[in-house]
Amino acid sequence: MTEAATRRRTRRTPASAPGMFARLAALPDGPERARLRQELIAAWLPMAERISLRYRSSGESPADLRQVAALALVRAVDRFDPARGFAFESFAVPTINGELKRHVRDHVWSLHIPRRDQELRAAVRAARSRLEQRDAGARVTEAAIAEEAGLTEAEVRRGIDADGVHHTLSLDHPVDGAGELPLADTLGRIDRALDLVIDRQSLRPLLDALPEREKSVLYWHFFGNLTQQQIGARLGVSQMQISRILSRTCAHLRRQLLAPA
16 A cells, blocks of 8 residues: 555544444443544544535435435444454445435435336446546447446436436426426326316216116117117117117207207
């Protein structure tokens, strides 16, 4: 390790940490142990904050990320066992990273998507960033991202699609290229069935008032998919009689439906 790297690591890692953790484990609950615990948390807090910076592109506020990292550090300090023989940093870093990843997964996404899609999104973003750094200004294709990330092009497209649900827009958000037109005015389409709602509701009591035979003929014809001949066989009448019943009943309903209130 070079002298410069040694100085950087010395600044990052509290020199007294191993001895302090051994003392913390040996002390009973009380003021002295609480004070030592606070000193350890304060000594390692800069490391937790540095880790939280890795997630600044997640869309979460830096203050919230720092708070999550700090709480994870507290849990790491409380759970660390120096008797196992490994450094606190090797235990704390995965703990803090895990809490930050869970926080981003559970709280930042506006629309919940499968974990695999979230992983694809992260892999695609990282691969795109590397490609853009190597060849600034060049167009990054899906094929290039797939080769860089070791994914298929279909997986790259899934990752790109997942990026679009990370945040949602307000329905009042103005649409690009549409002046002041809000997003709500560009969504959906005309539903012709809405025009029939009033007619359907008005028709319901008229159908209920029909004689039982007429109701059965209408039901079998329009909802049972029976032919006029099949309906006639059920009622013991001819196909011509069923045709007349249908014509007469439909005309009656149409007159009543269109009659002024």
